[in-house]
Amino acid sequence: MLNLKNVSVSINDKDLIQHISFTVPEHEITAVIGESGSGKSTTISAILGILPAQADIQGEILWHDRNILAISSKERSTVGKTNFFTIFQDAANSFSPTTKMRKQLYMFSGQRLGHKEELFLSKMSSIFKDLDLSEDILQSYPFELSGGMLQRCMLACAFYNEPALLIADEPTSALDMLHQQEFIKLLKNLNNRLGTTILLITHDLEMAVSTAQSIVVMKSGEVVETGQASEIFEAPKHPYTKRLVANHF
Numbered sequence: 001m002l003n004l005k006n007v008s009v010s011i012n013d014k015d016l017i018q019h020i021s022f023t024v025p026e027h028e029i030t031a032v033i034g035e036s037g038s039g040k041s042t043t044i045s046a047i048l049g050i051l052p053a054q055a056d057i058q059g060e061i062l063w064h065d066r067n068i069l070a071i072s073s074k075e076r077s078t079v080g081k082t083n084f085f086t087i088f089q090d091a092a093n094s095f096s097p098t099t100k101m102r103k104q105l106y107m108f109s110g111q112r113l114g115h116k117e118e119l120f121l122s123k124m125s126s127i128f129k130d131l132d133l134s135e136d137i138l139q140s141y142p143f144e145l146s147g148g149m150l151q152r153c154m155l156a157c158a159f160y161n162e163p164a165l166l167i168a169d170e171p172t173s174a175l176d177m178l179h180q181q182e183f184i185k186l187l188k189n190l191n192n193r194l195g196t197t198i199l200l201i202t203h204d205l206e207m208a209v210s211t212a213q214s215i216v217v218m219k220s221g222e223v224v225e226t227g228q229a230s231e232i233f234e235a236p237k238h239p240y241t242k243r244l245v246a247n248h249f
């Protein structure tokens with residue numbers, strides 16, 4: 001479904017990622033792992049079409065066999081809006097501090113799909129129950145909620161949108177261990193229940209192996225290894241992956 005072929009990004013002649021190729025199979029969870037600066041965020045920005053204006057991008061990003069790098073920015077934005085949903089690292093930064101959660105959650109879900117507020121409230125209320133979130137949250141400002149709650153609110157929007165592809169960019173790095181585990185459980189639940197394809201970006205190999213079916217390992221702007229999570233864990237091939245596995249387990 002999502003297929004990156006030979007994707008390279010440079011800014012002012014500096015190579016950020018080089019000849020990246022990997023596939024994100026439909027209905028599966030794929031994790032991209034790599035140390036800081038390996039090019040994970042650049043890869044996500046390339047998929048979402050949010051690279052800085054001065055960036056030069058080469059290669060193909062195929063969404064259901066359609067190269068989204070070769071279509072107009074208007075078409076691209078429609079493809080993104082109707083198929084992708086992204087959860088970023090720190091949910092607190094995704095919400096405006098001066099607007100109550102009800103309005104913001106509506107904006108990220110019901111409004112995005114053209115739903116009236118009534119429909120939004122009934123659908124969101126059942127999602128809140130599933131995620132064990134109190135409806136009082138709707139009347140709160142973001143600063144009144146914990147990081148874990150805000151991140152779960154973003155996930156509630158993902159459940160609402162039922163995107164074909166959910167991109168989760170280091171979604172648990174601002175959470176403590178307990179909330180990390182809870183969040184990953186909910187992410188798996190979304191994948192199980194709705195068949196949502198998930199691209200999880202993380203620097204945590206342990207989380208990648210326990211969450212994803214496939215893993216893409218990045219280092220210095222390149223993909224050095226891809227494979228089933230069990231293969232990567234049991235028989236890593238690239239020296240960098242071997243080091244990662246040895247250090248984590």
Ligand SMILES: Nc1ncnc2c1ncn2[C@@H]1O[C@H](COP(=O)(O)OP(=O)(O)OP(=O)(O)O)[C@@H](O)[C@H]1O
Nearest residue numbers: 011014016034035036037038039040041042043052
């Ligand atoms: N706008 C930019 N201009 C120039 N260089 C950039 C820009 N954005 C990122 N880079 C460089 O590109 C490389 C890849 O960065 P990127 O943020 O994609 O890595 P990452 O794996 O996501 O790291 P992290 O886990 O720290 O977010 C790094 O060397 C970074 O300094």
